[in-house]
Amino acid sequence: MRLTNYSDYALRSLIYLAVKPERGVLANISDIAHSYDISKSHLTKIIHQLGQLGYIHSVRGKNGGIRLARDPKDINLGVLIKQIEPDFDLVECFATTLPNTDNSINGITGSTNHDTTYDNSYGEANTPGLPLTLIDETAVKGQNAKAGCAISPACQLKGVFFEALTAFITVLEGYTLADIISNEVELASLLS
Known part of the structure; x- marks a missing residue:
């Protein structure tokens, strides 16, 4: 990253x-x-x-x-980075969003149509824990869109990347x- x-x-x-x-x-x-x-x-x-x-x-x-x-x-470093980084897509098939119910967190929009399996939300927009969520890239690109990787629909590497990204953000959230x-x-x- x-x-x-x-x-x-x-x-x-x-x-x-x-x-x-x-x-x-x-x-x-x-x-x-x-x-x-x-x-x-x-x-x-x-x-x-x-x-x-x-x-x-x-x-x-x-x-x-x-x-x-x-x-x-x-000034929490993790919250700041989540607010200003354009994306956290580590590889082509890896998509993340900053979801919430009204689609805006301090000017950042996110999708509410996401897989919440990896949702780590545990706070408000200005506190550590602003959620990062792994989303299904086929839902974002459309069901008929050609995936960049043949194994993307079944790949579990995305979960590993998401866990690593969450750890990265969690460390940043520990500092001001x-x-x-x-x-x-x-x-x-x-x-x-």
Whole structure:
């Protein structure tokens, strides 16, 4: 499993904002982009989504900027990753969704037509446990769609992949932003 650069940059941005030494002073996207030597235009999209999800607060105007909207101990890494990663399809036949009954969780849509055999839901949208569910890709693609793998309808490897993915997410859900900035002074000095 490999997270996208989008998720990597989102995490880096939150780390930057969490260790910024001048707590009252707003940061700007250019400073974050410069600190990590990443594209400002790409980072702008990420910051926008983090704002929509309630992780970052933006202040407009001449003296505007951005800051964390939540305390670092209230930013769960697993929940964040599930909200911003586009999919968790480890292989072609492996399909997951983030289901719920009203088809929206903080702007993320999911299907309610899924196989709940592997459903690990045990929480609300903003807490660890936002469900990941293994879905039947033939239901998504249609019964007459050609499967990418001849054994897909009977393959049990999907269950193994799902178990591994669930373990990956469960580990991330065990950590908050506060946990990964415990060496705040060292991080701040590297980002200045």
